[in-house]
Amino acid sequence: MSYTPYRVPIVSKIRSKSLISLYKKGVRSDQRDFATPRNLSIQVGVIDKADGSAWVKLGNTQVLVGVKLEVGIPYRDTPNEGVLQVNSELTPVASPTFEPGPPDENAVELSRVIDRSLRDPKAIDLSSLVIRPGEKAWVLWIDIYVLDYDGNYFDASMLGVMAALMNTKVPEYEETESGEIIINREKGTPLKLNRRVALVTSVKVGDYILIDPNIDEELLADSRMVIAFDEQGTIVGMQKSGMGGYTRDELLKVIDISRNASQVYFKLLDQALQSGGSQG
Structure with missing residues (x-):
């Protein structure tokens, strides 16, 4: 992760040595093992005026x-599909490293990773969002707000996106003789999804691979890997950042433990949708 240079948080040498000493014992500062994500809570339907939220x-x-659907114009090269738009905001209250103003490179990266993870595997049935081919279609806006940052907003954001999409209702509408679209948000049908996707983030600190890093672990990391999985465990996206490299065995290990973590995420996502809230 990159930060504005003069605002880069620093992990002290004492803290760094303390964390490394814990890793040598096979544990982390919060007593997790290397392959276990942090506790997870999900609530859906939290924004009344949104068409879906989590x-x-x-x-x-x-x-x-938050997810919102508005009537717009489909892209020329996809006249039979709705439009997907993903926006992210790293709010200044979340971290002293986040500044107000236009989205920085980190917010843009988050939006692009989420967008690709949905678009490339065709997770959303965009063809179901066409109103009039080539002329009218639903624009699906996904807005992500990082409210508190203690590391790994990728996994948290994707879980929120999937929970919100599964909670989304496409409003009913009527088309007048003049072609005007009258929207009725009081009624709607569930958004059609082709598959669900989870992101799993890991970092490499020295020789150690850590799933779902907290902020200290991200700052210590030599490299970061974000992998997108569907429910069958198929990799549908991958992004590496940082200067550190991976051996073949390390990469296979990252994929294996990340795939296992994705199944934990999907299980908790199911629980959230069934009960309206979940904790793991």
């Missing part, structure tokens, strides 16, 4: 996601 707390990282 709040996620992963460890101490909190994310709010």
